[in-house]
Amino acid sequence: MADTLDAAEVADRLRGLPAWSRDGDQIRRQVTAPSFPAGIEVVADVARAAEDADHHPDIDIRWRTLTFALSTHSAGGLTGKDFALAAVIDQIAARHGAG
Numbered sequence: 001m002a003d004t005l006d007a008a009e010v011a012d013r014l015r016g017l018p019a020w021s022r023d024g025d026q027i028r029r030q031v032t033a034p035s036f037p038a039g040i041e042v043v044a045d046v047a048r049a050a051e052d053a054d055h056h057p058d059i060d061i062r063w064r065t066l067t068f069a070l071s072t073h074s075a076g077g078l079t080g081k082d083f084a085l086a087a088v089i090d091q092i093a094a095r096h097g098a099g
């Protein structure tokens with residue numbers, strides 16, 4: 001089981017991921033896709049990356065607005081896995097022209 005990060009480590013890692021913010025035991029970001037189908041493509045790519053990493057975000061879909069939330073449930077908090085997947089989600093969003 002991965003170790004949870006302390007508050008200072010979380011703050012440090014968030015500085016490298018400006019679209020993300022901490023919400024308790026989660027980090028979250030919103031992504032606005034160019035269209036609803038583009039948003040679904042973002043979600044499909046994130047699903048593949050999540051399966052590869054065996055680490056899965058909570059995803060909320062509202063038309064073109066996606067919200068991703070990450071936490072390591074098995075560890076009961078935030079770990080390096082959350083920040084690694086957050087960086088991948090940022091890359092996927094950028095590839096689809098989503099901000």
Ligand SMILES: C[C@H](O)[C@H](O)[C@H]1CNC2=NC(N)=NC(=O)C2=N1
Nearest residue numbers: 054055056057071072073074075
């Ligand atoms: C057995 C498997 O590794 C676990 O169930 C994984 C799957 N995906 C997961 N995703 C997240 N976000 N947290 C977990 O603790 C987690 N555990």
